[in-house]
Amino acid sequence: MLEEKNIPLPRGEQRLRVHRLPPSVVERIAAGEVIERPASVVKELVENAIDAEAENIVITTEGGGMKSIVVADDGIGMGREDAIVALERHATSKIRSLEDLEAICTLGFRGEALPSIAAVSRMRIWTRPHDQIEGSELVVEGGVLRSVRPFGSSPGTRVEVKDLFFNLPARKKFLKSPNAESAQISDVLMRLALSRPGIRWSWVREGRKALELPRAKDFYERARQVFEDEPLVAIEGERDGIRLRAVLSAPERAHPTSSMLFLYVNGRSIRDRMLVKAIQSAYGSTMPRGQFPVGALALEIDPQKIDVNVHPQKAEVRFASPERVFQGVHEILASFLSSRPFVPSPPKGNEEERAASRDLGNSLEEKKDEIALFEASPQQREGLLFDAILRDGEEAQPSRYASLRPIGQVKGMYIVCEGPEGIAIIDQHAADERVRFAELQSMFRQGRVPRQALLAPLRLRLFPSELEGIENKQEVLDRMGFEIRRFGENEILLCTVPALLSRSSPEALFRAALAELGSEEGKPLSEAIDRALATMACHGAIRAGDALNQLEQEELLKAISQVREFSGHCPHGRPVVFEITFSELARRVGRK
Template sequence: MEQTTAGNRRRVRVLPDEIANRIAAGEVVERPASVVKELVENAVDAGAGRVRVRLEGAGKRLIAVEDDGEGMGREDALLALERHATSKIASADDLDTITTLGFRGEALPSIASVSRMRIVTRPPEASEATVVRVEGGKVMAVESAGAPRGTTVEVTDLFFNVPARLKFLKGDATELRHCVETVTQLALVHYDVGFELRSQGRVSLAAPPGQSLEERAAQVAGAEAPGGLYWARAEADGRELVFAFAAPHEGRGHRRGLRLFVNGRPVQDRLLVRAVTEGYRGLLEKGRYPVALLWVEVPPDEIDVNVHPAKREVRFRDEGRVFRWVAGFVAESLAGAPWLSRGAVTPAPEPSRRPELGRVAEAVAGYAERVSAGGGGRAPSSPPARKSRAGAIGRLRMGGAPPVAPSQPGLRFDEPSRGPYDGLRFLGSVEATYLVFQDPDRRELVILDQHAAHERVLYERFLGQGGGRPVQRLLVPVTVECSSAERAAFEERKGALSALGFRVEPFGDTALAVTETPADLPAAAAEAVVRDILGADPAEVAEGHDALARRAACAAAVKARRALDASEAEALLRALSAARHPSHCPHGRPLVVRLGRKELEGMFHRR
């Protein structure tokens, strides 16, 4: 058809199949790992119990995927090479209830259009296999042969007819890493399926069939978490979560250690990344990311898995609810620092094709309600009451914190001695900065950074001021002499100071009077906090209460080189033990180091 407009001649034409297929291939096939992903997903959907992947030249020369699944007859094998041909859906309604990995019907023809492909497939009822040879999208031969049940797809000379695409591939080491990561991701979802990946004849990944989720995660991802993985499980409102995580101090400077799965599908989802990161608030330093795995199960009609050609992304129908639920679940799972618990054992998730989850709906729903009421996705304002469960690492719980009695100036906390630091004996301090304790049960030295520990305690209490936490009225107000800039900032930030538990009033033209402070804060620290909040960067103030609570805690916490006596050190330890996150300061830095007998003996060459 031709169209002419003002001397401008345009020609609209239907593209030939060859060009259309190459365009489709550009959406689906980015690199060898894309081919591996599509072929392995097809194998899993075909009911394979074992999947073997063989690579040469990091997949550039050869990608072979062999499975023992259902296989195909001759007619289906040829039809599978047509665009939009699929056995996964039959009507538009099926798009709302997709449970398979592949469904678009574009993978095989797209891959075949930019490679030389050989398919060998036999269903269980057939006496012989069908062999189909394809080159650049054109079927070159169809033959019969003997072969075991299942399907083998061999892809050679990837991008042989698209040299521009071939130029953009990275080196073999990089491309192989992507292939290994792709198979690893699928192995972490389909843990009952056996996977083997070989490159240049060497085994890069071997996972036997019939494993539990815990066994598969320990084998495939365990090397990324030398300290082990901790498990938490939850179910509420038809949604299910499994969370496996390393201690925060084992975090990385990149996101590759964070793996996300939705309804049995590995995804790269920004919403879930933000939700998990929110749950880690105050436990990771800036620029660090957790080593963690999160499996999410929601009803199929609540997500759209058809938003990306390669199915790497999903879209949730109610993103706000999912964000709050995941962030709350992660925060509850991390509460109490299970990696500090003595003798704790992670419970293995129930074995099944997809994770079966325990029911702790009230804890997660309670967190979601608190976050929704407070806004901004902040962590709960008060630490939950501790509940222990035999053998459970993921201590999901809810409730209020024990009452805090007002204290006199100094480090005095009337908190019950219950938590990960029970039974420690104070030995002394180093440089009046690091508190040294002995753990007689575990035969370890425990070293605390006194400033970071006190900072964590105060931070959580500042977060709780809006929830009716006690304040103390000062008999003698603390006077703060202000610069003109500080005096001007006061009018803008007095609400923020009030939310932290401070009552501050103008005192003449150039000063302020602090008449109330949080009950457990020494009056001497009031001036430092007020000055720090008044001098904070506007961008930090705009971040909200959480950022100001961190700043106030840092200003008020006991400083390095300030010697603590035994009673103060023990009081600080008790208060820290009752904290929601007793292992990291509010900026995400670890505040405790444990040295076991083996480490000490090694230092003295006594092994």
């Protein structure tokens, strides 16, 4: 249908693009309740506008969409007969046959949205194809077509939906406040806007402009518009027939739900637990358990390798080989995330503080950008920061720690250092934890972690849950530096511990590692191992409150400057360093 856009129809001949699907196809469509709330109406209407190749989409809502929703587009429009047929169930221009269901490239394909919305509202459609001079107006009430008449309008389509569920009071009761419904609309629009950077969007909510997105050149530019002040790293990669683009937050910006993590497959916004897990696992141990990064991830896959016809709201897809997708996504993200340190991101505060601390967060080496950041307007600042992060991703960054000189220890917790561009404050526990984790990880990867024998083997009584499957874990434990022997029914003998961690309690160390190894069934073993190594590193690391002399401080700095992966964060995701540039310091004390 889409390719017919520019073909002028011969005069007097009305070729129908929208047609009723044959029963054999209708049976195969995952049908269901399409319209639950105003946000579902917005989603369906906007998806239709996208499929119609619109370049501009304007959404207007009132009363949280319960009173009225208008979606206007400048897409291909509909001829009068097409528009009438489009109101029938299972009438669509997007697929024709069973084969078409195998490789769907449009957002819509079921021919259900318009009739479903029309059935529960008062609807008006104004539409005009580009190749016709006259448009049409259709008036529908509760699913009944009341009138069709010629109407002068610009090319494109405008659909107005008023009094949603006016004829379904029971459904209406389940709706929330206008504000809550608007929040859902906002979520839908953010997701859709990210999926189509080339489209210009605007949303007028209760008479006020709530969203205005100019055309963006690509996914990354659109992400910058949508996520505004969220510092994100940009990632791109290709593996195994999967093309991936993503923008993701630093671990400490983790969210307790995955609601701020937007996922796309072939331009369709979807929910998918497997993809969320693949992203989480790529962060390794830096992502706190049960937390999720903020950002977006878009995959392009051969449409034959996914089935989009599985969910009534088209909110899920099925992958032909989910394991390969998991693996591919994990690998692309992990190789990126682990090798390029995040720019530590600022705490949430007022705009001035945010801008300032965002600047501080930049590595000292990014001096030029920092200066620019201060002088730029807030919007330019966003752009520069984002670009700085993008660049950050492209080059390996020299260690920010190498040029620091320790001045002294404060509160037994922090090492204050002087650097060429400012003052850096290092959390000694987080830094040492990262150092030990890196050492443990590299020794583990190379074979095994050097061990130290305990003077006398330690007899430990294990809980049944700890004992479960311990035989399978024995090899990994051994490589981690724990040599154990089974002793009786529910006891073991612990004979060695990792030499690097010999100062911590052998029992606590071992039990913590064991707990991590057994914690989440179904997660990749590498992830469990990383978590176990992280926990071990935490046990063995310098604590807050440990006094460090000058030499020890220097050693710690030297050690952390040699860490290549995630050196800005402890293995559990906390930032290691806080920096304040001299220029910022001068500003704070009123020198400039």
